[in-house]
Amino acid sequence: xxxxxxxxxxxxxxxxxxxxxxxxxxxxxxxxxxxxxxxxxxxxxxxxxxxxxxxxxxxxxxxxxxxxxxxxxxxxxxxxxxxxxxxxxxxxxxxxxxxxxxxxxxxxxxxxxxxxxxxxxxxxxxxxxxxxxxxxxxxxxxxxxxxxxxxxxxxxxxxxxxxxxxxxxxxxxxxxxxxxxxxxxxxxxxxxxxxxxxxxxxxxxxxxxxxxxxxxxxxxxxxxxxxxxxxxxxxxxxxxxxxxxxxxxxxxxxxxxxxxxxxxxxxxxxxxxxxxxxxxx
Numbered sequence: 001x002x003x004x005x006x007x008x009x010x011x012x013x014x015x016x017x018x019x020x021x022x023x024x025x026x027x028x029x030x031x032x033x034x035x036x037x038x039x040x041x042x043x044x045x046x047x048x049x050x051x052x053x054x055x056x057x058x059x060x061x062x063x064x065x066x067x068x069x070x071x072x073x074x075x076x077x078x079x080x081x082x083x084x085x086x087x088x089x090x091x092x093x094x095x096x097x098x099x100x101x102x103x104x105x106x107x108x109x110x111x112x113x114x115x116x117x118x119x120x121x122x123x124x125x126x127x128x129x130x131x132x133x134x135x136x137x138x139x140x141x142x143x144x145x146x147x148x149x150x151x152x153x154x155x156x157x158x159x160x161x162x163x164x165x166x167x168x169x170x171x172x173x174x175x176x177x178x179x180x181x182x183x184x185x186x187x188x189x190x191x192x193x194x195x196x197x198x199x200x201x202x203x204x205x206x207x208x209x210x211x212x213x214x215x216x217x218x219x220x221x222x223x224x225x226x227x228x229x230x231x232x233x234x235x236x237x238x239x240x241x242x243x244x245x246x247x248x249x250x251x252x253x254x255x256x257x258x259x260x261x262x263x264x265x266x267x268x269x270x271x272x273x274x275x276x277x278x279x280x281x
Contacts, residue, residue, distance in 0.1 A: 008033070009048035011084070018048045019070070020056070024213055026063040026220040028056050035071025040079035041105065041130040043086050050104075050111060057115045063224050064216040065115070067138060068122040068209065077129025077152050105130060109137035109164045113235050116228045118219055122212040123147040123190075124205060133163035136172060139231055141198065142212055144205040149188040149198065151181065160185070171238055173198050223263045223279035229253050 005023070008016035019031040030052055032039035039045065056062050069075055086101040112119055112134075121138035129152035135141050151160035151169075160182035170178040173196045181188055190202045203211050219227055233253055240246045258264055263279050270277035 009052050011044035011048060015044075017045045018052050020052055022062075024217060026061070027066065027213060027216040028059070028062045028064075029066045029068065029209070029213075030056070031068055031070050032075055033070045035069070035073070037079060037081070038071065038073030038076035038126055039069040039131070040076045042079040042084070043101075043104065044084045046105060046108065047087055050108060053108075053111050053115060057117070063117050063227065064219050065117055065119045066122055066209070066212045066216060067119055067134070068212070069124055071125075072146070073125040073131075074121070074123045074127045074147065075131025075134055076126050077131045077150075078156075106163055109133060109168070112137035116231075118216075118227060118231050120212045120215055122208050123199065124208060126150075128152045130163055133165050133168075136165065136168040137163075139234070140200055140215065142208060142215070143190040143193055143199040143202045144208040145190055145202060146205050147190040147193070147199075147202075149193060150185070152185075154182065154185045167238075221276065223257070223261070223281055225257055225261060225281045226263065226279070229257060 006019060006021045008020065009018040011017045017033050019029075019033050021029040021031065023029060030049070032045060032049060034040065034042070034045050056065055086097065086104045089097045089100055092100065108130075118140065119138040120140045120142060121135045123135055123141060123143045125144070125146050126148060127135050128150045132149045132151060135149070151165060153162055154160040165182070169182070172178075173181075177196050188198070190199070193199045194202045201211070233250060236249060237246055240249065261279075261281050263277075263281065266279060267277045
């Protein structure tokens with residue numbers, strides 16, 4: 001691509017299936033780019049997407065990520081057409097191929113969790129099945145008015161539970177809403193998703209990306225270390241068994257940043273001088 005702030009990951013056919021844009025300092029926009037398939041979870045998209053997650057995580061100039069889809073859908077889940085097989089299956093039988101396929105997809109949400117920078121999902125249109133799971137792997141979810149969600153496994157004669165949904169969804173919206181939604185197979189529109197806490201905000205579709213970028217700018221104004229460790233602690237808190245254990249983890253994290261940076265002193269000076277702080281970590 002001619003724009004130096006845009007590059008792509010291609011599939012085996014050389015098609016740009018994941019676009020990476022840098023529209024503002026510190027922020028990368030990752031676009032799933034198979035709009036003709038509503039960005040379905042075919043391996044020709046998901047394998048490059050995982051590679052992009054690793055690439056962005058290793059880039060110290062990027063401190064916040066926006067994940068979205070090209071076209072009218074965020075991600076429509078399993079692709080019902082013939083697609084490329086999962087990688088590295090030479091010599092495997094059917095059982096081995098199935099295991100490899102599930103392992104490739106199952107690592108996407110943990111990979112998003114491991115990233116040192118927050119991920120904002122800008123959900124445009126359909127987030128179905130595994131596509132809905134990707135939104136739960138993000139740290140913040142903003143929805144366009146056209147967004148809707150479906151745990152589609154149940155509609156396809158399978159289970160509604162995949163890629164961590166049985167763990168993440170009850171923690172996001174409560175078990176009462178999660179049970180009803182996952183067992184009914186119904187769609188959840190953006191308005192209801194906002195009401196029950198699945199998303200932070202609903203915006204007009206044409207304002208969704210700008211809202212995500214503005215939120216990223218706000219996050220990028222804080223300490224990179226403070227943000228990264230806050231993300232890690234929030235995810236750890238989902239699995240921490242007690243209040244005492246959570247406080248112990250938080251105390252060590254807070255003490256670490258306080259003693260290894262001058263951030264607190266800079267915040268105090270900036271407040272006294274009536275200016276924005278300049279955190280250098």
